[in-house]
Amino acid sequence: MIVEATGLRKSYGATDVLNGVDLSVAEGSVLALLGPNGAGKTTTVRILTTLTRPDSGTATIAGYDVLREPARVRGVISLTGQYAAVDENQTGRENLVMVGRLMHLGRRTAQRRTTELLEQFGLTDAMDRRVRTYSGGMRRKLDLAMSLIARPQVIFLDEPTTGLDPASRFAMWDAIAELVRDGTTILLTTQYLEEADRLADRIVLLDEGRIVASGTADALKTQIGGERIELRFSDEVQLLKAAGVLSGVVDQLVLNVPSDGTAAHLHQVLDVLRDNGLTPERVSSHRPTLDDVFLALTA
């Protein structure tokens, strides 16, 4: 395991932020830490990246202890934080070369990697403009490029797409997917189930400083029940009749029918209703959200 953490605890004053978190990430895999604001995601990342000392617990990155060998840990990781960590008054190119030099790349290597990364992230045209003129999406891309300059073994991405518009979010997902293909180990945090689903091999669900569930995206979805079709009826007679012909869960005047989310299944459900002379008032399809996951797992 390239990232290994056991029993991480941290409190600020009387507030417990982490209540014993265990994590492990296999080399070349992607782990998503999923949870709402205040769940302890950022604190976990800050401990693993040597920025914060835990009150107790241990963690190693590539075999190096984050508390005893922070300098070695910093040599093999990179961190892209929630807010783009870039110098506003330097150009994109200057930012990249600077970080390359601080990662102790030679001057020429730093410049070559800078050119490559600017190209890869589509920032070549903007490379000699000061970062203050960049859009939010460009900043995040530059930020990620800066994290990659010395080819780190483990990359930490703290909410990489929070606050981005949809187009920039997709671009960011593509960039991350490319890293995954190259076999980089990634630990990312997110508030979005969709993002975790899309990028991660394994998901760890964090709530109030505790891990409430972990597993693959599919396993988690099965655990909380997957997609469903909601059928709302105007009266109880129709509702009960529908419940007799379709398997589902009744909640007030709504029948929840589990679904695989395909159009074919929706057709089938509507056909069954029509054949039985039933007309629901409203039909809606419902995908599990982070809220559902939390309600299901923390209630």
Add this chain to the structure above:
Amino acid sequence: MSHQGVLAACSDAVTMIDRSVRLARRNVDTLFVSLLLPLLMMALFVYVFGGAINTGTEYVNYVVPGILLLTTGYGASSTAMVVADDMHGGMIDRLRSLPIHSFAVLTGHVVASVARNATSTAIVILASLAMGFRPEGGVLDWLAAISLLLLYVVALSWLAAGLGVIAKSVESASTLSFFMLFLPYLSSAFVQPESMPSWLRPISEHQPITPVIETVRSLLIGTPMQNNGRVALAWCCGLLLFSVLLATSLYRRRSNR
């Protein structure tokens, strides 16, 4: 630290100096104010207040060493703000998660601060000559005066960097560094301490700025040196040591929250 470690630390420091100097050059507002304000202050004291203050000498000759110290105070307080701004931006987390010595980041800021201060001090000296400042010191006296001022600027810049590290915001950094701007007014910079009330005089005579000013005065315009040189040197070295330790340990402590 191994030989290689020392080399790496030096290379980190050079990279960070490069960054800070570049950022300082591009921070036009701060640069402009730190260059212009001391000139305005000097004009104010020479042309407005000067006529009413009797120091037994040509007032411009008396006041220039004081203006030089006031200039460095302004420069240092803007350094505190620059450092505080950096500590609250996103960049600092990245810098802290890189395998570099904590010394390098602050060294970058301090060197940029010294460079900015040296520039503004040089401008003030040139302007003072145009305003009628007629120093008598020879080359060696000038070298000694410049060295002492430089030592004082380095020490004050480290102190400012330390204040920038503990400040909760840029505004509070500006407030914290207020005393660096205020202290020269309570020294022998603008008036002779003998003209102050008896309770204030000891404060004026025994604070660090007075011996530094008196030493520069003695070197440049030939007032009696007495033991001012030694006291000034002791203050500057002590302040430097204290400030470096304070700034680096505060920086490291902030990393561990």
